[in-house]
Amino acid sequence: MSNIKVLFASAEAVPFIKTGGLADVTYSLPKALRKLGIDVRVILPKYSQIPEEFKEEMVTITDFPIEFKGQQEDCEILYLEYDEVPYYFVGNGYHFEQNSPYQVKGGSIYEFKDSEKFAFFNKAILETIRYIDFKPDIIHSNDWHTGMISVLLNQLYCHEKDYSNIKTIFTIHNLQYQGIFPKEILKGLFGLEIENIDIEKLEFYGDINFMKAGINYSDIVTTVSKTYSKEIQTPEYGEKLDGLLRKIGDRLYGILNGIDYDMYNPETDKDIYVQYSVDSIDKKLENKLKLQKELGLPERKDVPVISLISRLVNMKGIDILIKVLNEILSLDIQFVILGTGEPFYESILKEYEYKYPEKLSVNILFDNKLAKKIYAGSDIFLMPSLFEPCGLGQMIALRYGTLPIVRKTGGLNDTVKLYNVFTDEGNGFSFTNYDAYDMLYTIKRAVKFYNDKKVWNKLVKRAMERDYSWKNSAKEYEKVYKTIYN
Structure with a gap:
């Protein structure tokens, strides 16, 4: 000592x-x-x-x-x-x-x-x-x-x-x-x-x-x-x-x-459906299919699953999310939400789930095991915070090979670097203004790259290889x- x-x-x-x-x-x-x-x-x-x-x-x-x-x-x-x-x-x-x-x-x-x-x-x-x-x-x-x-x-x-x-x-x-x-x-x-x-x-x-x-x-x-x-x-x-x-x-x-690398490790995590590592990212797909099944969404390999695990409050960007949720759900995506917060937001999100049962799963609870299944089973992690002193969700997502979309603020700016197609740098996607349509544009950009498997798999590996531990x-x-x- x-x-x-x-x-x-x-x-x-x-x-x-x-x-x-x-x-x-x-x-x-x-x-x-x-x-x-x-x-x-x-x-x-x-x-x-x-x-x-x-x-x-x-x-x-x-x-x-x-x-x-x-x-x-x-x-x-x-x-x-x-x-x-x-x-x-x-x-x-x-x-x-x-x-x-x-x-x-x-x-x-x-x-x-x-x-x-x-x-x-x-x-x-x-x-x-x-x-x-x-x-x-x-x-x-x-x-x-x-x-x-x-x-x-x-x-x-x-x-x-x-x-x-x-x-x-x-x-x-x-x-x-x-x-x-x-x-x-x-x-x-x-x-x-x-x-x-x-x-x-x-x-x-x-x-x-x-x-x-x-x-x-x-x-x-x-x-x-x-x-x-x-x-x-x-x-x-x-x-x-x-x-x-x-x-x-x-x-x-x-x-x-x-983040604690013993607690958040897709290679040993007993809470996720199938363990995987940077050398076996194909097994991440199995987690996606099992997550879709558990949440009652159509089991589709080809569709990007976007997730949001958060308190459902203004600070976390829920107001700008709701502003463009119709447009997001009109894309060929699935969206999984986990969290609790203001009753106003909880009820609006449940209404959207009723309207889009094939595309949206809203889970109004906090469940750490389900959270880990979502980190492992989704492709894109959304964190559009108004402000975020540090944020852990984006680092956990990166650890599980789920690429973040974040607003450039606080610790989100320090951990998620915008993917630049020309320099081939970056590990995720970000937007600067606290604006619903800037966020929507960034989501569309991420979905476009998701469909380019060569680029996407390279970014997933890059995310999993970087050290976000303490x-x-x-x-x-x-x-x-x-x-x-x-």
């Missing part, structure tokens, strides 16, 4: 609890970093929804009281090793017993419950360091849920021996969600006197912003792709924090996420760790 010790703080992680891509990163990145010899350990809330099979394996290593909201609250720390990564879980019978890791929006009561829950979690992480046999050199916080760790460290803990040399890294996974709460919580939840703190670093239009706090108080700020790190410094993508992000300058790094990204994080550790 390297002598760098990192405590990786996150609100979610596969396979314990997942609402989005943060959970995938929290599982995969520490695993990749440990392979480089860095002693990374993950700390999470012990939610009531964590599957019993994992709870039964957890071992309580310590418990202690935390002063919170003017009273003593119990905190239990449990330990579990999973896939060779050590995990600590913060247990508390009140804060982590709700039905969902995050409260739905719709009133200050819900927002305040989230502020309480994650305030307790942030404080518990720092208190845990007193009681466990692991003194981190770096705390790596992720998204707004852990944004106050660096503030507490700076204001309340830094003068103590166990904390005085701890450095902090804060990763922005999605700037849209910032954790904005009334400023009274500074005293009420964190015990911070407003007059003793630089309120400018936390204040956001009269409230307190956990994301802004994490950005201002951490030694280094990273985000999940190079393009997104530039985009969030503009008013269009900066979510009212673009001025701050421009100001921190060279403290901001863009490091592209990867290996390269983990090395970038290692460099950043060493920058502030040394």
